[in-house]
Amino acid sequence: xxxxxxxxxxxxxxxxxxxxxxxxxxxxxxxxxxxxxxxxxxxxxxxxxxxxxxxxxxxxxxxxxxxxxxxxxxxxxxxx
Numbered sequence: 001x002x003x004x005x006x007x008x009x010x011x012x013x014x015x016x017x018x019x020x021x022x023x024x025x026x027x028x029x030x031x032x033x034x035x036x037x038x039x040x041x042x043x044x045x046x047x048x049x050x051x052x053x054x055x056x057x058x059x060x061x062x063x064x065x066x067x068x069x070x071x072x073x074x075x076x077x078x079x080x
Contacts (some may be wrong), residue, residue, distance in 0.1 A: 004022050004028050005022070005063070014051070015059025016060050034065050034066055037066050039066070042063045042064065043064045043078055044060050045062040064077075064080065
C-alpha cells in the first residue's frame with residue numbers, strides 16, 4: 001500500500017485523500033485486510049507533501065496497523 005500511495009503521489013502530483021482515490025485510479029484493486037486485526041481498519045497518516053517549492057498538498061503519506069498489540073521487540077504494531 002505504501003508503494004501505491006507513493007506512486008499515486010508522483011503520478012498525480014498530489015497525495016491521495018482516501019483509499020477510494022487509490023482504487024478509483026487503479027493503484028489498488030481493493031483495500032487489503034490488516035494482517036494483525038484481520039479487518040480493513042488501517043490507521044491512515046496524513047501530512048503535508050512538498051512536490052516542489054511551488055507545490056504542496058496534504059494527504060495520505062503512510063498507513064499503519066490499527067492493532068494495539070505489541071511485537072516481540074516491544075514495539076507496537078501500529079508504529080511499524
